[in-house]
Amino acid sequence: MTLGVNDYPVYAGVEWDPYGYAARQCASFANHRCMTDFGLPAIKNPDGSNNGGDFADTLGRLGFADVDGMPEVHDIVSLPVGVDGAGQYGHVAFVLDVRDKGVILVEDYNWADDERYQQHTISAAGCRFAHVKENAVNRSLKAALVRLAYIASLGRDPESEDVLLAWADGIKDDGSNADEIITGITDSAEGQAWLSHLRNPGSVDLAAVAKLTEADIAKRLTNR
Secondary structure: OOOOOOOOOOOOOOOOOOOEEOOOHHHHHHHHHHHHHHHOOOOOOOOOOHHHHHHHHHHHOOOOOEEEEEOOOOOOEEEOHHHHOOOOOEEEEEEEEEEEEEEEEEEEEEEOOOOOOEEEEEOOOEEEEEEEOOOOOHHHHHHHHHHHHHHHHHHHOHHHHHHHHHHHHOOOOOOOOHHHHHHHHHHHEEEEEEHHHHHHHHHOOOHHOOOHHHHHHHHHHOOO
């Protein structure tokens, strides 16, 4: 991991990064760090709705992290609007150290509204902490495929829905055979098209799938 090192590409001279985030802002840095350090796919932000204050819960909603109010080293921390001075869009940072009395050391971009990298301390009170799951991409593949199948059903595409559910059904619960499943998926043109959604989950209509719970996912697999 490169946490604690400023390896952000800066995107000098442009207003937006390639993923839909304002360049040199906290959420752009967070997306970069999630890709480079945690191996997560790019979480695109085409409509600008995934702000710093929402970032941790977005990771949770996508199945990449467990989210709560307890800090741990290497967590992604979101500060909702107004928490510890966070502005109208909230703020997101990475936890470098957990200290006494609810104080945490973080790294981020644009904390001082200067579009720069910084390390500083904040209070953990009122924050949301995303604990990225071990092997998060593979373990979330089953859930992602089921959610995509749900999107296919909304589009009245039962053939694609059934194919997606079959792929999901073949993944072991611990995700240990996910690479094998992905290889099989990429052998088909339809699979390549759907994998583009998995690699860029921000392009999926999260509003349409956010209500799907793990129980819903299990039920959909059982009733195939």
